[in-house]
Amino acid sequence: MTEFILFLTTFLLSYIGVEWFRRWSTKKQIYDIPNERSSHKAPVPRGGGLIFVIISILFYSVYTFINNGTVEYSYVAAAFLITSISWLDDLCSISVVWRFLVHAIATSLIIYSYGYIDVLYLPFLGTFETGRAGFVFSFLWIVWLTNAYNFMDGIDGIAGLQAVTAGLGWFLAGKMLGLDESAVYGGIIAFSCLGFLMHNWQPAKIFMGDVGSAFLGFSFAVLPLIAKKENPDQFYLFPVLSVVLVWFFVFDSAFTLFRRLLKKEKIWTAHREHIYQRLVIKGFTHRFVTILYGACSITVLILILIWLNYGGLFFAPVFILIFLQSLGLLVLSHRKLFVKTN
Numbered sequence: 001m002t003e004f005i006l007f008l009t010t011f012l013l014s015y016i017g018v019e020w021f022r023r024w025s026t027k028k029q030i031y032d033i034p035n036e037r038s039s040h041k042a043p044v045p046r047g048g049g050l051i052f053v054i055i056s057i058l059f060y061s062v063y064t065f066i067n068n069g070t071v072e073y074s075y076v077a078a079a080f081l082i083t084s085i086s087w088l089d090d091l092c093s094i095s096v097v098w099r100f101l102v103h104a105i106a107t108s109l110i111i112y113s114y115g116y117i118d119v120l121y122l123p124f125l126g127t128f129e130t131g132r133a134g135f136v137f138s139f140l141w142i143v144w145l146t147n148a149y150n151f152m153d154g155i156d157g158i159a160g161l162q163a164v165t166a167g168l169g170w171f172l173a174g175k176m177l178g179l180d181e182s183a184v185y186g187g188i189i190a191f192s193c194l195g196f197l198m199h200n201w202q203p204a205k206i207f208m209g210d211v212g213s214a215f216l217g218f219s220f221a222v223l224p225l226i227a228k229k230e231n232p233d234q235f236y237l238f239p240v241l242s243v244v245l246v247w248f249f250v251f252d253s254a255f256t257l258f259r260r261l262l263k264k265e266k267i268w269t270a271h272r273e274h275i276y277q278r279l280v281i282k283g284f285t286h287r288f289v290t291i292l293y294g295a296c297s298i299t300v301l302i303l304i305l306i307w308l309n310y311g312g313l314f315f316a317p318v319f320i321l322i323f324l325q326s327l328g329l330l331v332l333s334h335r336k337l338f339v340k341t342n
Contacts, residue, residue: 003184007191010055014195019049022199024204028090032207044204047090049212052192053083056219067181074113075226078106081217082146088211098287100143106218107142111135113121114225121236123315145246148253149217154277156204156286158293159196162214162249164190165297169245170223176235176308180296183226191221202286213335220246224332237308244304244318248293251326252276265273278333 022045031043057079061071085102088094118136121127130137153159170186173179194214199205224238243250252275260273269309272281278290303318 001260003187006059006184007187010059010188011191011338012196014052014055014192015194015198017055018048018196018199018206021045021048021051025206031302032209034037041064046205046207047087047209048196048199048206049208049215050083050087051198052189052205053079053212053215055192056185056189056215059188063184064331065193072226075222076146078109079215079218081106081109081333082214083211086150086212086214090209091213103143103146106152107139107146110225111138112141114222114228117141117239119236121240122241123319138225140155142218144216144251144253144282145221146217148244149211149220150213151253152206152249152274152276153213153258154272154274155280155292156202157197157200158276158286159208159213159216159292160193160200162246162292162297163193163196164235165294165301166192166220166245167193168222169241169301171247172301172305173241173308174227176305177227177237179227179230182230185226186223189216192200195305202290204286223312230305241304244322245297247300247322248296248326252329255330259288275329279329282333282335296329300325 025045025047030045030047032046033043039327057076061076065071081102085094085099089099116130116135118130118134119127120130120137121135149159149162152162167186167188167190171183171190173184174186193216196208200208207252222244224235224242227238228235256274260271265271276289276293279292280286284292300318301322305316307315
């Protein structure tokens with residue numbers, strides 16, 4: 001009952017807060033102005049993610065303090081750095097160098113406080129100690145997902161829905177793995193983002209902006225390290241969970257990055273070459289593409305929960321489904337067709 005009230009409160013506060021922020025940002029003319037690389041055609045208020053960021057951090061801090069008398073100050077400080085530089089970037093374009101520097105500082109603070117991924121579990125192959133390479137891997141993973149999630153926030157609803165499914169995944173899987181605080185935080189993120197999503201669904205009345213997307217990517221990347229404090233014996237599972245719960249964002253971003261590197265393009269510049277963007281260009285609506293990505297994530301989540309419950313070879317269906325869905329997205333985005341879906 002306590003968690004139900006907590007999640008309902010975060011949802012309502014987020015929904016009301018985003019509506020207030022939309023009106024305020026409209027008065028202040030804080031708009032996302034479309035250009036040739038945009039997937040929208042009219043100016044839309046942006047930065048609404050600031051509301052669910054504040055709500056998520058605040059409620060998580062209050063919950064951990066009530067639960068065990070402490071607050072995850074290192075995470076809060078690191079998230080504040082990510083949020084601050086991203087909010088400034090929403091207001092006025094910030095150099096990629098400064099953004100990377102702040103991301104690097106925030107990531108270093110997390111690794112210093114919580115450690116790094118020293119054990120890696122590869123399904124069907126077992127667990128491996130990463131040694132010092134784990135430090136580099138952890139650093140790159142956090143910085144990369146922080147930016148990758150931002151790049152994937154390009155059409156109505158897609159980043160918000162992914163946050164809802166991933167947060168819900170952390171809540172359900174966390175409960176199964178004995179991760180009380182991390183599980184609750186996943187639920188807080190899910191329901192606060194659901195409140196935002198009500199305003200961001202096509203046609204979007206407001207965008208989350210870099211302040212929201214960077215925060216989400218950063219938080220989902222560091223959750224395994226935070227969860228390690230609660231259940232270190234099963235830590236080897238947490239990085240796998242972290243990747244799989246946002247897999248289609250990871251896959252889309254990694255595939256697009258690799259393709260642009262092969263074409264010798266400047267990977268830090270804006271573009272419309274992501275798989276989800278290609279689907280929109282081909283004529284699919286924002287709503288259809290968002291639901292498609294969300295449905296893929298939910299089906300994988302269900303199988304992940306089954307795997308966590310039964311273990312062993314039950315990961316095989318998860319692996320097969322992820323492969324087939326990823327391949328399907330690639331094929332659909334590269335076929336020569338024009339479809340209008342309503």
